[in-house]
Amino acid sequence: MFLLSLGVPSMLLILKICGLAFLLFFLRAAWVIISCYYLTPRRIRRLMAKQGVYGPKPRFLVGNLKDSSALVSQATSRDMESIDHDIVGRLLPHYVLWSKIYGKRFIYWYGSEPRLCLTDTDMIKELLSSKYVQLSGRSWLQKQGSKHFIGHGVLMANGSNWYHQRHTVAPAFMGDALKGHVGYMVDCTMQMIKLLRGTIQSGNDEVEIGECMTQLTADIISRTEFASSYEKGKKIFKLLDKLQSLTAQASRYLWIPGGRFFPSKYYSEIKEVRGEVERLMTEIIGSRKDGVEIGRSSSYGKDLLGILLAEAQKKGDGFSYNLEMVMDECKTFIFAGHETSALLLTWTMMLLAVNPSWQDKARAEVDQVCGDKPPSADHLSKLNLLNMIINESLRLYPPATVLPRMVFEDIKLGDLHVPKGLSIWIPVLAIHHDREIWGKDANDFNPERFASRSFALTRNFLPFASGPRNCVGQAFATMEAKIVLAMLLSHFSFTISKNYRHAPINVLTLRPKYGVPIKLKPLRP
Numbered sequence: 001m002f003l004l005s006l007g008v009p010s011m012l013l014i015l016k017i018c019g020l021a022f023l024l025f026f027l028r029a030a031w032v033i034i035s036c037y038y039l040t041p042r043r044i045r046r047l048m049a050k051q052g053v054y055g056p057k058p059r060f061l062v063g064n065l066k067d068s069s070a071l072v073s074q075a076t077s078r079d080m081e082s083i084d085h086d087i088v089g090r091l092l093p094h095y096v097l098w099s100k101i102y103g104k105r106f107i108y109w110y111g112s113e114p115r116l117c118l119t120d121t122d123m124i125k126e127l128l129s130s131k132y133v134q135l136s137g138r139s140w141l142q143k144q145g146s147k148h149f150i151g152h153g154v155l156m157a158n159g160s161n162w163y164h165q166r167h168t169v170a171p172a173f174m175g176d177a178l179k180g181h182v183g184y185m186v187d188c189t190m191q192m193i194k195l196l197r198g199t200i201q202s203g204n205d206e207v208e209i210g211e212c213m214t215q216l217t218a219d220i221i222s223r224t225e226f227a228s229s230y231e232k233g234k235k236i237f238k239l240l241d242k243l244q245s246l247t248a249q250a251s252r253y254l255w256i257p258g259g260r261f262f263p264s265k266y267y268s269e270i271k272e273v274r275g276e277v278e279r280l281m282t283e284i285i286g287s288r289k290d291g292v293e294i295g296r297s298s299s300y301g302k303d304l305l306g307i308l309l310a311e312a313q314k315k316g317d318g319f320s321y322n323l324e325m326v327m328d329e330c331k332t333f334i335f336a337g338h339e340t341s342a343l344l345l346t347w348t349m350m351l352l353a354v355n356p357s358w359q360d361k362a363r364a365e366v367d368q369v370c371g372d373k374p375p376s377a378d379h380l381s382k383l384n385l386l387n388m389i390i391n392e393s394l395r396l397y398p399p400a401t402v403l404p405r406m407v408f409e410d411i412k413l414g415d416l417h418v419p420k421g422l423s424i425w426i427p428v429l430a431i432h433h434d435r436e437i438w439g440k441d442a443n444d445f446n447p448e449r450f451a452s453r454s455f456a457l458t459r460n461f462l463p464f465a466s467g468p469r470n471c472v473g474q475a476f477a478t479m480e481a482k483i484v485l486a487m488l489l490s491h492f493s494f495t496i497s498k499n500y501r502h503a504p505i506n507v508l509t510l511r512p513k514y515g516v517p518i519k520l521k522p523l524r525p
């Protein structure tokens with residue numbers, strides 16, 4: 001009606017303007033696609049070739065994605081024939097192949113994202129140092145892939161936001177706050193031990209220890225974050241697990257231009273689960289705030305949620321936490337703080353189950369240091385053998401097999417000019433198994449190599465990354481691992497079940513494909 005009242009010349013003018021706007025929009029979209037998917041990759045490829053860095057030829061749009069997935073699915077299609085720790089060829093077969101052809105420093109393409117594989121540990125140290133911490137970080141693909149899951153939490157943050165977030169959350173995992181977690185780590189482990197005893201008494205002495213460890217670390221992190229509301233925290237944890245797998249499915253095609261706009265059957269479910277997570281979190285946050293407002297408590301608490309809520313009250317220039325960010329941060333810690341820890345415990349139990357002499361030695365140390373009491377904060381620093389075993393487990397089976405860093409500005413690393421837009425991939429698993437670094441027995445379980453402290457601190461040992469952006473939960477994770485392992489060792493002896501199938505796989509983290517069934521024998525009445 002309105003258009004008709006304008007008359008023909010005015011209508012033509014409007015149509016022309018719309019046409020022009022559409023053309024401009026189309027040209028801009030075309031330019032972005034050509035620049036992102038052709039010109040920038042080509043520029044980076046040429047620049048790296050000039051410096052002697054080559055790699056497999058990329059195909060248009062898919063890059064080397066098809067080749068690497070084919071190699072990985074072939075290598076992991078069968079179980080390993082024995083419990084052998086030589087797993088680099090199985091999990092990173094593309095790295096093994098391409099490093100043989102192009103040298104240890106090569107470039108490959110994840111879709112149209114160029115990735116520089118780097119194993120030179122001096123360069124890695126420089127990249128992870130404070131010099132480049134704000135000039136490198138998470139790539140668009142990484143951020144987009146986890147947007148609906150952990151959003152803008154510290155793990156996915158970059159630049160000055162990351163700096164602010166990191167300094168806010170770190171105190172929850174340091175010094176006295178860290179020591180304060182010992183009590184409930186012991187309580188949660190004791191509950192798990194009771195459950196295991198019950199299972200044995202009911203006639204079943206075989207358990208899948210991976211599942212138990214996942215449940216235990218989820219319990220522990222829920223208490224760390226939400227203190228007394230931890231039952232609700234556990235519900236959130238279960239929903240997040242679902243959200244993680246839904247978002248992983250939904251982001252499979254993100255590397256395709258416009259992939260994020262593809263309709264996906266997962267989005268409605270993602271929205272529903274995310275809504276439920278946020279509803280539960282709002283309830284926890286609401287009751288915490290009410291407690292302070294009606295004077296029941298004088299502060300929001302010393303747990304992670306309390307620290308975040310106190311931070312959200314501060315108003316200043318620049319970055320500040322709002323409700324959504326508080327929730328993203330809580331989700332981030334549930335995600336980052338339980339799966340990796342559960343895997344460390346699971347792999348260590350597997351290694352001790354197949355190495356009875358180390359199991360006995362570790363148990364003797366625990367008995368000597370802790371007696372018949374549960375470990376205390378003071379005991380932990382005296383459990384040296386256990387520490388060596390944990391380090392060796394993290395060396396052979398690092399939960400995070402690769403460290404990615406996107407470079408946001410042109411930088412210089414050693415002799416290499418690294419252009420903006422290049423993602424650097426550090427294959428931690430390959431570095432941890434390198435014979436040139438660790439000697440001929442690099443693929444053997446030999447905790448003795450960590451007897452001298454210097455080895456644990458070397459730049460070749462990167463289970464928690466290094467530099468200012470290393471794992472903020474590192475001390476928490478090692479404390480938790482020592483407590484859980486010490487308590488399990490003093491309550492049970494264990495052997496690997498004949499049903500165990502050695503089939504490590506890498507799905508975001510390094511895990512046993514079929515879990516780790518072990519046979520438990522109680523040691524105490």
Ligand code: HEM
Pocket residue numbers: 154155156166173332333336337338340341344398399400402403404462463464465468469470471472473474476477
């Ligand atoms: C054995 C257990 C763990 C391992 C092997 C591990 C490993 C790592 C690694 C390698 C990174 C660096 C990732 C990267 O930059 O690409 C990291 C970051 C992080 N980890 Fe852990 N982690 C463990 C346990 C934990 C725990 C228990 C928590 C929390 C309580 C935690 C929270 C985080 C967070 C929030 C980050 C991001 C830090 C930042 O970007 O500043 N992690 N972790």
